[in-house]
Amino acid sequence: MQADLSPVIAATAQWLTRAFPASGGALASALCEVQARQAVTVAAWLRYPTAMDAALLGVAGPGGSGRLDWVTGADAVLDDDTDAYAWRTWVDEVVASWAACLLTDPELAARAVAALAGASHSTGTRAEFRRLVTPDDSDRSAAALLRHPDLLAPVAGLHQDQLLDRLNPGRTLIA
Known part of the structure; x- marks a missing residue:
């Protein structure tokens, strides 16, 4: 039985970088990918x-990227070649949503990394992330689209409340 999250992390990070690509050349693409992978890794380890x-x-x-594609409008540009998009079946919607939350809120990202301390996946040190x-x-600059809160x-918003519940169990909501 597979206990490795790497297929989900790789596919979900790839989905994020395709949906919100880097601004610039090869270095910008690499920096954007690293940030997406770090956010997805933290989200997957929390999830x-x-x-x-x-x-x-x-x-x-x-679960795949179907709903994420629909929310971002990417489903309109996908062609019928399902073999080219087989990796999309490994995208985790909740992990992508949580990663998006972490990418747009540095304080939340810091709390999420701190929550990993002592977890079985990692030491959760800030240096790793x-x-x-x-x-x-x-x-x-490289990840301007990937970190843009409005985009x-x-x-x-799909699963932000679940992330907040994970990081703050038992919190009370103020209306």
């Missing part, structure tokens, strides 16, 4: 905190 959770995901599957938590000007709002 699937144990090896058993990851193994169950491997059995049930993550520097480009997510404390991006510099070149990071921000990511439809994706982030």
Whole structure:
């Protein structure tokens, strides 16, 4: 049984970087991809905190990018060549939504990384996720679309409450 989250992390990060591509050349693309991968990794580790959770995901599957494509309008530009888009079946909608939340809110990203401390996946140190938590000007410039709160709002809003519940269990909502 597969307990590895790497297929989901890779596919979900790829979906984010295709939906919100880098601004610039090859270096910008690489910086954008690193930020997406860091956000998706933190989100996946929060969503699937144990090896058993990851193994169950491997059995049930993550659900694919269908709803995300619809929310962003990408479903209109996808062609009928399903083999070219097989990786999209490994996209996890909740992980993509949580990653979008982390990319647009540095304080939330820092809290999410701190919540990983002592988790089974990682030591959760800030150094592992520097480009997510404390991006510099070149990071921000490269991922201008990927970090734009208005552009990511439809994706982030899908499961933001679940992320906030995970990071603040038992919080009370103020209306």
